[in-house]
Structures are given as C-alpha cells and as structure tokens.
Amino acid sequence: MAPGSTPAPKPALQAHDIHKSYGKHPVLRGADLTVASGQLVAVVGENGAGKSTLLKILAGTLPPDRGEVALSGALGYCPQDPVLNAGLTVEQHLRYFAAARRLHGLDRGHELVRLLGFERYEQSVAGELSGGTRQKLNLTLALLHDPDVLLLDEPYQGFDWETYLRFWDLVDDLRTRGKAVVIITHLVFEQDRFDLLADLADGRLTPRTASMEEHHVGA
Template sequence: MAPGSTPTATAPVLRATDIHKSYGKHPVLRGAELTVGPGQLVAVVGENGAGKSTLLKILAGTLAADRGEVTLSGTLGHCPQQPVLNEALTVEQHLRYFAAAHRLPDADRGRELVRLLGYERYGRSAAGELSGGTRQKLNLTLALLHDPDVLLLDEPYQGFDWETYLRFWDLVDDLRARGKAVVIITHLVFEQDRFDLLADLSDGRLTPRTASREGHHVGA
C-alpha cells in the first residue's frame, strides 16, 4: 500500500438484494438480503417451511427469483440437501466425471477430499450402495471438487457421525483460511461461535442475529 493511502473494504463475493419469491399466492421470500465477504462463514437459520431451500436455490442460480438480484464474484459450489448422484456409478467414477465436467486436468482434489472425510474404502462402491452419511460426504466432495470461491451448503452435516462432523469443520476452517466463503442453510445451529454471522430467516426476510468472530463483519 502506498504511503498515505486509505485501506478499502473487501468487496463481497456474494450479495443478494431484495429477493422475493412466491409459489402461487403463497409468498415465501419477501425482500431477503444477504452480503458475504471472502473467508466468511454464515449460517442462514430458519424453521422448516421458512424458505431456506428456496433461498439457497436462488443464490445458487437454479431457481429464478420473482424480484431482486443475486451477484456472485468468482466460482460457486452448491451442495443440496438431497444428494444428486447416479446410483450406478462408483465414488471414483463420480470424481472423474465431475472433474471432466469442470474441465479439471485430474480428480486429485476429489481424492484428497475423500481422504479428508474418511471414506477411501468406498472408492469402488456404487452410490446406490452407500449409507446416507457416506452419500452426503460424496455430495460435499463433488461440490468442492473445483475449489469454488463460494460454497453453499443445505443441512450439510445431516447423517454425519461425530468424527465426520469434526472433519467437516476442519475442512471449513481450511477453506476460510484460503479466503473461501461458506454459507450454511440449517434449521439448527450448534457451536454458534464458529460463525461470523447467524441470520434468521423468518417471515421471508433475513435478520442478523450476531457476528461472533472478532474482526469479521457480514451484513444481511
């Protein structure tokens, strides 16, 4: 930085502004807003039926909002609550096919994630033979395969045992240390002090609850 210059605020990597969505005559989102910066960890918390998955799909670009705007800077990884897997393909085949879809030179990052999440022994198993927790591990691996700048997770630890839960947070800490933003959609938050922001989704709007990490700030 040049002498006398003023530091500038870090630009957000994900911003949702005035998001509205209705299904028929039933409004689900009524002006939801969210801003996420690099390296920040955000939880969107709400009861079942509050519109959490609808918001996630709009943020991921898989569902159009009725009104409002989502802007993304960088690449996106999306891990839906229900794994989108081919039941007949093995774990290794999923890694290779998704690597090819992302135009990656190899599936080495995927294999590294498989080791980090502790399910190497299932490499030759078909997805249809995996337990719910292992399917969720594969779902997360595929979302992270291309090392996205923003990761959107819908109820990510569903079906995880305690060891996998701890490995998941080790992985999140590594992502944040490398400037990746992580948004977790959930109905229940454990260990609230892990997050920079908890935003409650109620009546179609997001309300920030707390920013618990010193030196980080996210607006909603």
C-alpha cells in the first residue's frame, strides 16, 4: 500500500471456497462471493442449482463441508419458506422478534408493515394470511433490526404488482443507506437494478455485471 493511501473497506460479506454435498451428491463445489456495503447482488441459477443451500450457509443456519464465511455487521435472513407461528398475530410476531433482538419499540416494524401495505392484517393470525401476506411478514421480520447484510431467498414470491414495486423501493433505500443485499432467484426480470449478477452453475459462482447480459434471462 502506498504511503498515505486509504485501505480498501472490509467487505460486508465474503464467502470463500464453499463446498457442500448431500450424501454423494455435491451441490456446491468451491463457491466464492464477495459483497460490499451498499451493493445489491443477485445469485441466479436453475432450480436445484443449490441457491437456497448457499444462502443457508451464508446465513449460518447450515454448516459447509468446507470453506469460510465472514460477515461484517448485523445479519438479516429471509428464507424462501416463511418461519411463522400460525397462532400468533402479525403484531405479536413483531413484538416477539423485537424482544429477541432487544429492540426498543416497534416503530421500524410498523413502518415496514405500512411500506409493504399489509397494516390491515396486524391483528390477524399468521395461519389465516394469504401466501403473499405471509411473505410480507417474513420480509418484515428479517428487516426489523435494520441489518447491515440482508439475505433474501425468492423474496417477492406471491407479491402482487404494487407490492413488488414497493419491495424495490425498499431495496433502493437499503442500498442508499449502505446495506449489502443478496437476492437469490431463478429468474431476473429487471437486471439493471443489480450491481452484480452471479450465476450459480455446477456448484460454482460466476460473477458478471448486469449490463454485460441485458438479454441473458428470457432470451
């Protein structure tokens, strides 16, 4: 490093040489991923490519067979299948998750509920919610503590068009505030929204900028 130069910022998320097999079936074969603060990254791959497995390893809910994951700051994780208690209301979920995170008040939770447009369901139990509304609650709980790194697995599944657009407004705000966001998906319809696309195939990630492949998906 040259005298007086500023050291490069530490990545918000860094995964190196991630391997994972289920029995004799290898899923990840040395996947690498680096995400900076304020960067929006899509991990793209066919069904069965190992996207959810990778996200679980990044989130720390599944150990890799080999490799390392380093996070800088608080983590938010939104799995593809909402992990909710069918007998608790939306408001109760907010309160329990806020208590678990030792948050003072529910201002952020209520703000997210309004932003995603499901405030009329705050007193409804999760078991009576539609799939799309359950996904809204799933995303709200992942964002409740304002994490520095956010991992989203098919986050807009079941959203109507209005909520889909609200979701992207929310992501734009997160990126502007320096949050690192990784979105797992099998299709990317709006590639210009992302700073980086990473193809997961044969157990490895191949990064490319969104502008390089404007017609890659849906061609």
